[in-house]
Amino acid sequence: MSKGPGVEKMFDAIADRYDLMNRVMTFGQDRHWREFVVGRGGKIGHGWVLDLACGTGEIAAQFQRSNPEARVVGADFSRNMLARASADLSAADIRFQACDANQLPYRDGVFQAVSFGYLLRNVDDSLNVLREVFRVLSTGGRVICLDTTPPARNLLYPFIRIYLAVVIPLLGRLIARDQSAYAYLTGSTMDFHDAETLAGLFREAGFSEVSFKKFMFGTIAVHWGRK
Numbered sequence: 001m002s003k004g005p006g007v008e009k010m011f012d013a014i015a016d017r018y019d020l021m022n023r024v025m026t027f028g029q030d031r032h033w034r035e036f037v038v039g040r041g042g043k044i045g046h047g048w049v050l051d052l053a054c055g056t057g058e059i060a061a062q063f064q065r066s067n068p069e070a071r072v073v074g075a076d077f078s079r080n081m082l083a084r085a086s087a088d089l090s091a092a093d094i095r096f097q098a099c100d101a102n103q104l105p106y107r108d109g110v111f112q113a114v115s116f117g118y119l120l121r122n123v124d125d126s127l128n129v130l131r132e133v134f135r136v137l138s139t140g141g142r143v144i145c146l147d148t149t150p151p152a153r154n155l156l157y158p159f160i161r162i163y164l165a166v167v168i169p170l171l172g173r174l175i176a177r178d179q180s181a182y183a184y185l186t187g188s189t190m191d192f193h194d195a196e197t198l199a200g201l202f203r204e205a206g207f208s209e210v211s212f213k214k215f216m217f218g219t220i221a222v223h224w225g226r227k
Helices: 004-025 030-040 058-064 079-088 126-136 157-174 179-193 197-205
Strands: 048-052 070-075 094-098 112-118 137-148 208-215 220-226
Touching: 004 079, 004 157, 030 058, 030 112, 030 137, 030 179, 030 197, 030 208, 048 058, 058 070, 070 079, 079 094, 094 137, 094 220, 126 137, 126 157, 126 197, 137 179, 137 197, 157 179, 197 208, 197 220
Parallel strands: 048 070, 048 112, 070 094, 112 137
Antiparallel strands: 137 220, 208 220
């Protein structure tokens, strides 16, 4: 059974409180991760940037601020997320549009950089999405991925597991009024590829210079590569 319809409904439901939840459950560190993502994208100049699974548009907005001459596209399949992004960033020069990451509606080699946050753990086939991203990137273009990653089983693991399994769903109920959505977040994090495996999928999709950096006690990873 495809994840798509359920994930779309979930993100539509939490769009209004999504940014606030991110602030709270990451202790404000999500802002630094977005800056890191955009920094890995390099200088875009007058090129095109795609922020896929853009949500409320915060990575797209960071790209636009850092590269004011670039043409930035924010794409998502959640209509409510796109509505929130368009309203909050109405003054920004960003094109928002609905699309499916499994079948991108763009020509080959269009974008100089493609970013995505919390996309791959929500799709059925990570490799297929990465191949689509590879297709729409220009030669030399960069891909940057921000996502959760299963924590290592070290001394901190029991505490991290409690935070993911108990605290985040509780915050979801209190702040976003949707405990089930954030319980899903915990499950999808624990079931997702570890960072090393995901780096291997980037290479299998055709990317070179693949690397990653972990944040927040090893529960967040940013991967990047080049076409």
